[in-house]
Amino acid sequence: MSNKEKYNKAFMESFSIEETILGESLEYNTIPEWDSIGHMGLIAELEDAFEISMEMDDIIDFSSYKKGMELLAKYEIAFEA
Amino acid sequence: MSSLLDKPQLLQKLKSFHDYVRKNNGEIGTKQRGIDLNLNNACNLTCDYCFTNSPIGDHAKDTLPLDMVRSVADQADELGMFEFDLQGGELLLRPDYLFDALEAIRPERFYFYLTTNGYFLDEAMAKRLAEAKVSRVSVSIDSFDEGTHDKIRGRKESWRRAMDALKHVQNQGMDPYLNITVGHYNAFSEDIEMLCQYSDDQDYTTLLNVAVPSGMWLKLDKMAEVIVDEKDKARLIALRKKHKNILRNIWNPFDKNYEQVLGCNTVNRLYITPLGDVLVCPYVHVKIGNVFEQSLKEISEYGFKIKHFKEHSPLCLAGENKEFITKYMSSEGQSIFNPSRAQDIFTAEDFV
Numbered sequence: 398m399s400n401k402e403k404y405n406k407a408f409m410e411s412f413s414i415e416e417t418i419l420g421e422s423l424e425y426n427t428i429p430e431w432d433s434i435g436h437m438g439l440i441a442e443l444e445d446a447f448e449i450s451m452e453m454d455d456i457i458d459f460s461s462y463k464k465g466m467e468l469l470a471k472y473e474i475a476f477e478a
Numbered sequence: 479m480s481s482l483l484d485k486p487q488l489l490q491k492l493k494s495f496h497d498y499v500r501k502n503n504g505e506i507g508t509k510q511r512g513i514d515l516n517l518n519n520a521c522n523l524t525c526d527y528c529f530t531n532s533p534i535g536d537h538a539k540d541t542l543p544l545d546m547v548r549s550v551a552d553q554a555d556e557l558g559m560f561e562f563d564l565q566g567g568e569l570l571l572r573p574d575y576l577f578d579a580l581e582a583i584r585p586e587r588f589y590f591y592l593t594t595n596g597y598f599l600d601e602a603m604a605k606r607l608a609e610a611k612v613s614r615v616s617v618s619i620d621s622f623d624e625g626t627h628d629k630i631r632g633r634k635e636s637w638r639r640a641m642d643a644l645k646h647v648q649n650q651g652m653d654p655y656l657n658i659t660v661g662h663y664n665a666f667s668e669d670i671e672m673l674c675q676y677s678d679d680q681d682y683t684t685l686l687n688v689a690v691p692s693g694m695w696l697k698l699d700k701m702a703e704v705i706v707d708e709k710d711k712a713r714l715i716a717l718r719k720k721h722k723n724i725l726r727n728i729w730n731p732f733d734k735n736y737e738q739v740l741g742c743n744t745v746n747r748l749y750i751t752p753l754g755d756v757l758v759c760p761y762v763h764v765k766i767g768n769v770f771e772q773s774l775k776e777i778s779e780y781g782f783k784i785k786h787f788k789e790h791s792p793l794c795l796a797g798e799n800k801e802f803i804t805k806y807m808s809s810e811g812q813s814i815f816n817p818s819r820a821q822d823i824f825t826a827e828d829f830v
């Protein structure tokens with residue numbers, strides 16, 4: 398599975414949403430599922446999928462689907478264009 | 479708007495709670511989650527079932543001094559508690575005191591919420607609460623039927639004003655929680671189903687409070703009418719699965735399959751009365767200390783020495799465990815202001 402697929406899967410599983418919802422407009426609190434509880438689930442899902450432990454500052458900055466991909470670069474996770 | 483990402487201290491504590499529960503098979507264990515603080519017991523309504531005895535004006539004038547409110551919040555934060563709930567009585571009866579208390583608590587460190595009957599919560603008040611960094615407001619609604627709610631709560635207009643209040647909460651960007659008290663008497667009623675559907679349609683969160691035979695309902699002959707039975711519990715689980723926006727304090731809010739049970743929250747969520755007494759939860763009127771005499775840490779350590787509170791219980795002790803209720807929650811005159819003392823009712827065998 399590619400990193401992008403893993404990333405998308407974490408979102409879809411955490412929020413029980415379909416792939417069509419994923420994209421640049423998806424931000425924290427823009428769908429009911431991405432609330433404070435959902436955020437914890439998403440981070441845990443990503444930590445498992447990429448075998449990383451995220452720093453608190455990054456968890457705070459993780460405010461959108463797009464921003465998340467930028468942040469994961471710090472953990473040497475690259476997304477193909 | 480007060481979102482989780484604007485509250486780094488909260489996020490850190492919530493992550494720690496989440497990770498603990500995850501490693502502990504979805505169970506709460508001895509991880510503490512928060513405080514329910516009854517700032518003042520005065521109320522404008524007279525609900526049939528009120529566990530705080532507010533309808534009879536019990537200790538309506540007592541309040542916790544602001545210095546103590548501040549100290550409790552500081553201690554709770556140090557203990558890693560992420561939730562802080564202010565309730566009464568009805569705290570919007572005295573907004574000045576409420577906002578002074580908010581300043582003392584500093585809600586930016588917590589998933590902070592107010593539990594209210596919504597009667598005095600108009601758009602302007604919702605705005606003030608949001609500005610004070612309140613994350614959530616829980617408004618209690620007993621039925622989808624206006625007449626039924628107003629009858630239970632003893633005042634006309636209370637249903638309409640509560641329903642409007644939730645809209646104001648949502649408009650101001652706080653989390654709108656619709657609290658429903660469910661017991662054997664209404665678990666299968668159609669209007670509870672309709673209320674859950676309404677909450678789902680409005681994108682609210684529903685919080686089910688299982689009815690507890692305490693306070694105004696402290697009568698053993700009420701038990702059969704109040705306490706949920708196996709069929710009722712199955713009904714609540716079916717509602718959880720169907721609506722996905724429904725929480726109970728004993729359910730694991732992080733579970734995406736809507737199945738896991740955190741377990742009874744006694745001592746994990748402490749209840750503090752206006753006199754400073756610390757009870758093991760809002761519904762079990764058993765005292766384990768007083769904030770004027772001991773630290774919250776000492777009180778919590780003592781509480782977790784009692785096996786009923788330390789060991790995992792998949793049932794809510796106060797609302798579902800008849801043996802516990804009969805043995806420890808049925809003594810004449812027990813109330814939040816006249817709690818049973820743990821050292822008096824438990825014997826050496828009850829301690830671990």
Ligand SMILES: C[S@@+](CC[C@H](N)C(=O)[O-])C[C@H]1O[C@@H](n2cnc3c(N)ncnc32)[C@H](O)[C@@H]1O
Pocket residue numbers: 521527528529530565566567568569593594595616617618657659687688689690691692693695
């Ligand atoms: C005591 S009230 C105080 C806050 C506010 N006056 C209100 O009604 O929301 C706190 C919550 O406890 C619920 N409650 C009251 N008595 C109860 C009982 N005997 N069993 C279960 N929940 C109860 C109320 O419906 C409310 O959601």
Ligand code: SF4
Pocket residue numbers: 521522523524525528529530532533566567568595631
């Ligand atoms: S449940 Fe709330 S609104 Fe009803 S009497 Fe008790 S404190 Fe007042």
